[in-house]
Amino acid sequence: MPLNWIKKTEGAPVDAGAFSHAAGVPVAHLELWPHRSLPPKGFAGVMLAAFALILVPLFPLLGTPVAWGLLPFLMGAIWLLWAGLRRSYRDGELSEELTLWSDRIEVRRTNPRGPAQEWHANPYWVRVTMHEKGGPVENYVTLSGDGREVELGAFLSPEERTELYDDLSEMLSRVAA
Structure with a gap:
């Protein structure tokens, strides 16, 4: 499957003392890429x-x-x-990376031609939405926050997007709690 979660769930989510997400260990990191049927x-x-x-x-x-x-x-x-x-x-060199800290979520999309795109927000205010109908693809997954809405994994199959939606919803609810 063209998605890879790296979840860090052991121990306290935040180091003691002053916390900066850049210095802290992310709660989760997700890498997405299009399926390659021809190696x-x-x-x-x-x-x-x-x-x-x-x-x-x-x-x-x-x-x-x-x-x-x-x-x-x-x-x-x-x-x-x-x-x-x-x-x-x-x-097929397109890729998306989502990194989740306790106080920040970042999405970085690397396009095959053109500049990379980045988005970030506070995970407490981020909303994950799955548009089952009406989106450009079936089970279209978006993240909303910080005044913007970004798509995630539009190149995945509908079943993979459903799994992605479930995983993201669960991770964000754990971080926001």
Whole structure:
């Protein structure tokens, strides 16, 4: 599953003395990333298989002028497949990180192209909402607080977003209590 919780629940949530969330240990840290259905070895296998299958109709034509006429189009098809899969990998570099302290929650979204986006608020005032219908995707999860509403995990499956909503609701209710 493309989400990883690191929960720190042992011991007191806050060190004694003056507390700063930057120096303190987070209560929880969440990493989210899009699902990768084709690993790098699979990418190489797909490219090799496509190259071999495209050469099959070319074999009977070897040594004829027709082969030279078809070759640019067949190699163009291989190049388009390679470029499309590479673009998909670059788009998959998207990631989101949520860090939760007792007095602060931060969300950092790293986009494949463009600047990173950040949001933070006091977890006591943050509200987690799941829009089952009407959002851009099914079971759309948002965090509201500090005058803004941010999406979280829009690239996850509906079941994973439901699990994320349940986990976030439970973590925020524990921190706010």
